[in-house]
Amino acid sequence: MIENRNAYIAATIYAIIIGLSFMFVKVTLTVATPLDTLAHRFTIAWIAATVLFVLKKESIKVTKKDVQQIALLAILYPTLFFAFQVFGLVHTSSSEAGIIQATIPIFTLIFASIILKESSTRSQKIAIGLSVLGVMYIMYMNGAGGTNTSLFGAGLILLSALTSSLYNVFARKLTQRYSLFTITYIMTLFGFIAFNGLALSNHVMNGTVDQFMQPFGHWDFVFAILYLGILSSLGTSYLSNYALSKIDASKMSVFSNFATLITILAGVIFLNEEFHSYHIAGSIIIIIGVVSTNYFGARGKSNEKI
Secondary structure (H helix, E strand, O other), X not given: OHHHHHHHHHHHHHHHHHHXXXXXXXXXXXXXXXXXXXXXXXXXHHHHHHHHHHHXXXXXXXXXXXXXXXXXXXXXXXXXHHHHHHHHHHHOOHHHHHHHHOOHHHHHXXXXXXXXXXXXXXXXXXXXXXXXXXXXXXHHHHXXXXXXXXXXXXXXXXXXXXXXXXXXXXXXHHHHHOOHHHHHHHHHHHHHHHHHHHHHHHHHHHOOHHHOOHHHHOHHHHHHHHHHHHHHHHHHHHHHHHHHOOOOHHHHHOHHXXXXXXXXXXXXXXXXXXXXXXXXXXHHHXXXXXXXXXXXXXXXXXXXXX
């Protein structure tokens, strides 16, 4: 009972951190470019991971082939996932991004059934369709309202959700072969090299290398990038892993809905973002779809046992 309680506490903290991360990304984008934000975020994350590595005194035993496999996975996450997310947040609100990101469990289930041949019930398929309909409704209303930039941003956020879902599917085998810290460290290192390489190359071509470190002159940026690098990039990995070791994955995925609620509230309260009635309607449809998918999935498993 105590272990389950701790798992739910860990999952709740995880959801709060994820929910607030969109707001902090928006804060960093007020003083830094998307590429610089990603570069600084993963520099902080890699430094924190290296400190943990030294303190743990734990050796990372991987072959060159292992590193290549993990690096291929790192193209999906963190590279494409965070690239789509950050550039998407340039063109859309954090609350809207949070709503669309709530579909990750849905797309994960779809890709798992296609790639891993995992079965799903007819009720789950209907629930999945409902959730996807909610996303399409929000994107349609953005376009109907003439907010083309928001529609473009929503599309990028949707792509980040798709890449995260693909990562969840392909990562299942790797998580069984390597420790979480090993995968996290190599992926963080990959993100550090990739984003710093892209950001610095961009500055060199534009002759603006002296501007690369300028964002650290703003205290709000420093606080936000420390949050994103340490808590959002590293902390959530350990919290989700601990929770998943104690409770079912279907139960854990429901917490993404709680993260969406936190994202919406943070955007409206702290960033004064506009929140329209169609956002409420769309988010309700998405959340009903996600919760129903998990409910019918758990129900299907219990029926199989009977």
